[in-house]
Each structure stands twice: as structure tokens, then as C-alpha cells.
Amino acid sequence: MTTQVEAHSGYKYKSDSNRLGLWLFIISDAFVFGGLLVSRFYLFAGERPELNQWLGVIVTFVLLTSSFFMYRADTDISYGNVKGFTRNILVTLILGILFLIGVVGLEWPTAPFSAGENAMSSIFFTMTGMHALHVLSGVIFLYIVYRNGKKGLYSKERHFPVEAAAIYWHFVDVVWVFFYPALYLMGNPV
């Protein structure tokens, strides 16, 4: 194992620890979403709520596209391109907000049921709500990174917060890849 004396300080060492901590957080968080998915199928194996299919496709498209721009922002900063980074992260941020408007602002009020109606509506609102909460925290995270990036705090060598925001954003995106079919596509609508 590690026989050489490591300096337990310095940007790289700390970033490596932070990265591990971030991944552990994501593993932990995945259990919440896993639990929600299991609950959804435990309660209703062959059924799904009646939802606006077009809206579902559009918000999914918006969120997946945002991940593409997040990737570009991350790549830009690792090449030291601060300008490209700020531009791309702004696009990601806007797409994230559009997703939130689509789900919380449009899908929730127009759904043909309310949160307290039955178990299926409960699981729908809890799953989308929990995911939206994560998107919202991701948007806040992106804004912080955007603002600090504009101040010129990130460089080719020192940009772990950007990487962390990217990992988190992709994670939230991947969760939706599972949630979208579970809520919009699988089972017969009731």
C-alpha cells in the first residue's frame, strides 16, 4: 500500500478526498431513489398514472440536453477555457430551470389528480417532488459555480467544484432516466 509519506494537504489530495466523499454521498442518495422506485412498483406493478405524455417527453429532452452542456462546461474548464465554461454552465442552468418549470409549474397543476387523492398520486408527487428538490439544489449549486467561475476562481488545475457540480448534475439526470419510464411509460394508465 502507501509506503511513501503522503502530504495530507494540497489541492490534489483534498480534491481526491472530496471526490470520494461525493461519490459516497451519491451512493447514499441512490438508496432514496431506489427506495422510491421499489415503492412505486410494490404499490402498483402493472399500472401508471395518467399524465401528459408530450410534457413528459419535452422535460426529459430538456434535462438530457442540459447534461450535454454540463459536460461541455466541465471539459472547457479542464482545458482552462473560462469563457466557454461560463457560457455552457449558463445554458445548463437555464435548461435546469426549464425542467423545474415543466414538472412543478406545468405537470403538477395540470395533472388530473391531487396529491392527497390516492396512493398512486402520492407516489407520483413524492417521486417527482424528491427529484425536483434535487434538481433545485443542483441549480443552486450550478449558480454558485457559475458565479465563482465568473470571478475567475477556477483554472485548468483548480476546478474541483465544477467537477463536483457536474457529477451531481449527471447523477440527478440519470435518476430521471429511471423515473421517467417508471412514471410515464410502464404499466397501463388508470
Place this chain on the structure above:
Amino acid sequence: MRFYKLSLFRGLGFMLVGTFIGVVITILIRLLIGLPAWNAEPILVVGALFGAIAFMFGTRVMDDWFKWARGIDTPEPAEDSEAEGWKRFIHVSFDHKVIGIQYGLTSILILSVAGLFAMIFRTELAQPGLQFLTPDGFNTLISLHGIVNIGGILLGVAAMANYLVPLMIGANDMAFPRLNAFAYWINIPAIVMLLSTILLGGVDAGWTGYPPLSENLAKIGFSMFFLGVYLIGLSSILGGLNLITTIIRMRAPGMSYFRMPIFVWSTLATMIISLTATQLIGLSFQMVLFDRVFGMDFFNPNQGGNVLLFQNLFWFYSHPAVYVFVLPGLGIISELLPVFSRKPLFGYRWVALSSMAIALVGFFVWAHHMFTSGMADFLRVPFTYSTLLVAVPTGIKFFSWTGTIWRGKLSFQTPMLYVLGAISIFLLGGLSGPPNATVATDLHIHDTYFIVGHFHATMFGGYLFPFVAAAYFWFPLITGRMYSERWGKIGFWLMLIGFYFQSLFQMQTGLLGMRRRIADYDPALGVDFQQLVVSIAGFVVGLGLLVFITNILVSAKRGQVAEQNPWRSRSPEWYIPTPVWGHNYEKPFEVVGEPYDYGLEGSDYTSLGGVADTPADSAVPEPAAAD
């Protein structure tokens, strides 16, 4: 330092204001969307949530994070607390040792509160008939006894892990010191919420909080109960994240995984459970909370809900949780036995991996709590077998302990007595386990006092006795002083004898047919005598714990100054001046040998030195009488 600047008081003040703001905001929102202004439960829930957040602002643990968000770099947290003396334990500190002691003191405090609850209802149960408790009051007390103890044990586990792990692996602090402080302080509003349930109608559904009971009873206490446990769970998750990162990233040079102290191994296994499974009890409690506050229907069968879903989610955490409680304790046993036996730990690698095996198997056993719940019959058999499988790695540990003390040069100071007591009690708890895991017998003893006897034996043997052993063992390191050996031994015998009477008679009561969670019993059942014995024995255990608490508190101030490394341990934390505050290791050390090679001439664990055991003076010397 003025008292109102101390984090605890500042936080509580902020919490009060925050709760008020939360209540006002909720009322305004309710008016805005056209609901009647006052509905106590949702308003108080949001108020409490605001209060908890305000508490965290008030303690100032999050100050650095906000600076980072604004792009301001901060230096590493100061190693010395701003507060002096005892005040440092109620003020924010980022030193893992201070946080460990904060955890430990809080744990002892709330375990005592939970113990007091037990004493109240044991007095009620000492004779048949209802004397002074109402059935609802009784049920609230047993529920709180359970959940507050669980919170207290989680804090105690965090105390041992926080204090010991960085010292043992040669790190100067945890990987994320600020997160560490955050994870401790979030417990305080959680405890306030849990205890506030007494004033808010009580929680008379058992510590498990099963719906539909916990969902339909119109008592605000339930919402506070769920919220409080949720926050303690958050602390547990963050602590797990921090400890795993610390163990993986910050070990001393030369400390490969198979040269880590066993306690570090068991912490690693424990924290893997904490990190992942805890989310599911959080989710299940959140769902009941949504059912109560938003009128959702997860567990309402009339609207397509299913109460068994709750039990599945709940036990997916709550069974592995018992391994969170006992694995660190079992690690302490394996850690101390070689020191007091002056022999290498028998089968080090097997013991290390057995913790991992218990943690892993623990994820596949949860439904054994549900054999009588009406779940699918065919699922009972696989869960019986997976549960029995836990006995294999646990057996490895027992085998190793026996092998370690076999022909060792034993000495019987207080920590060793507690370790041996822990082994014997955990054996009782372990042997009474398989009847619960086997469907045929479980159908008879499910929800009886037999179960109560069983899990108290596992908790005392797996957590409480090892915790007390650890507190006495590392007492010289923590305080620089020696505890009173005589009072330590008196406390031990009180606890041990009291506990055996309590547990065995509980089991017998259960076999005679007495169900748990009932405030009264029929004299015709023939358990009057047993119930009386359990009550008296419970008080004796309480007395033993009181002796322990008094001993450490008094000795911390007046005890004899301890010599360096009084147990002649090989572990690195004993080779630095005591008591340790601030920086742990002036210069990094290197691991050059095996951790437990006691009695092997010329073997060292670390480059800090070691203890050479010559046959002439091999046993740990009796400390001078410090009474």
C-alpha cells in the same frame, strides 16, 4: 466566553426564533392558497424544520461553507476550541476528539433519559393492575424508551468512532472536519423534537411507529417523532460518509487494510450500513409524515396504499441498524482482549472480514421481523436461512475471542471485566436469536417478552458493556487521569448480575405468554414474580450505570494522574502525551508490523515504539489504587 455565545445556547435561541418564523410563514402560505389559517400539525412540522435549520445557523458550524459558496477561501479549522474547560463541549469545535467527547456525553445523557423512562414503566409493571400510568402514557414511555435509546446508541457509536478512528490510523483529523461538526450538532434539535413528543400528545405506537396506528392517531407528537428520527438519521449518514472517507484516505504510511486495528475494520463495516440503509428508514418515515401532513395515502388501504410497504422499508434499515449498534462494540471486544491477554488476536483476518460479512448478510434478513405480518408465506423460508447465516460470522468472532484468551496471561482490570461480561451477555443474546429467526418458533414468541429479553441481551452485550469498557480503557488517554478501579468493579458487578436477572426473567415471562407493549397483565398468567424481579433487576442495572457515570465524572476531575500507556498497548494513540487536544501526531509515523503481536519479542506495530513483553512481567500491571 459569555454563555450566550456558546454554540449550544446560541443554537437553541436561534431555534426558538426559527420555529416562530416557520410558523408565521406557514400560516401566511396557508392563507395565500385559501386554507384555514390554523391547523396545528402542518404548521408545527414546518416550524420545527425551520427551527432545526435555524439551530444549525446559530451554532456557526456552517459558516465556512457559506464563505466557500461566495468564493471566499478559509483556512483549515482551528485546532483549539475558542471555549475553555468544560465549555468546549457545548461549543462548536472541529477537532475530532472534542466532537467524539461531545457525542459521548450527549449519548450518556440521553441514554440516561431513556433509562429513566424504563424505570417509570418498570415501576408500573412491578405488580399487576394499573397503578399510576394510563395505557397511552405507558405506550408513549415504551416507545420513547426504544427510540431515545436507539438515538443514544447511534451517538455512542459515533463517539467511539470519532474519537478513536483518526487516532488509530494516524490521522490528525477526519477527512471533513466541518461536516463532522455538522453531523454532531444536527442531533441536538432532533433530540429536542423527540422529547417534545411527550408534551404533544405522546407517541403510543411503539418505537417502530407502524402505520396505520401512527398515521391515524391525531397526535402531533408523531410528526415530531418522525422528524426527529429523520434528523438523527441524517447525522448517521453524514458520519458514515466522513468515516469511510477518513479510513480509506488517511491511514498512516504502511497501514495496509490488513494492518488496520480491528476497531477500524468494524467501524468501516458499520459505516457502510449507516451510509446506505439509513436512507430507507428516512424514506419510510417521510412517507408517513406526508400521509399525516399532506393527506397522502401511501399506507391507507382504502386508497390503494399498503402498510406492509412501510414495514419493508423500515426493517430494511432497522435490522441492519442493530449491526450498526453492535459491530463497533464487538470491535472493541476484539481490540481489548489481546491487550489484557498479552497474546495476538486469534485469526485477525477472519475477524476483520467477519464484520464485513455481518454487514453484508444484514442487508438480506429484514423480513424476519415480519413473519406474522401477513407477508407471502413462501418468503419466510429464505429469510429464515439468511438470518441464521448471520450466526456464522458472529461465531467466527466468538471463536477468535476464545482463541485469544486461551492460555493468555489474563489480568482483570475494569475494562477487561466489562469485555468478558460483554462476551457472556452477547452469547446469551446470540443464542436466543435463532428461535426468533426460525418461523416455527417465531410464530409463538413473536411480540412477547422473549423478544424483549433477546434484544436487550444483544444491546447490552454488543453495545453497552463494550461502550463502558471502551470508556474506562481510553479514560487515561482522554483525561490524563485514572478512574477509580474499585468503583469500576462495583459498577460492573451490579450491571452484570442485574442484567442477567432482568434478561432471563424477561425471556421466561415471554415463554409463559406475556406480550410486550401492554401496560397491564393478568395475575392468572403467573408472571407476577418474574415481572417484579425484572423491575428490581432493572433498577440494579440503572444503579450500576449511575456508578459508572459518577466514576468517570468524578475521576475526570479528581482522579490520579495516569502514567503513559497504562495498559501497555501497542496502538499508536498511547505513544503521544496525554491528554491529547488539538494536533494528534507531531510527525507522521509508519506502520512496521502487525497490530496485535503481543508477547512476540522484538515486534513493533508502529515506528513510535512498542512494548516488549518479557515472560517475567507479561500481564498488565494493576494500577495503583486510586480511591
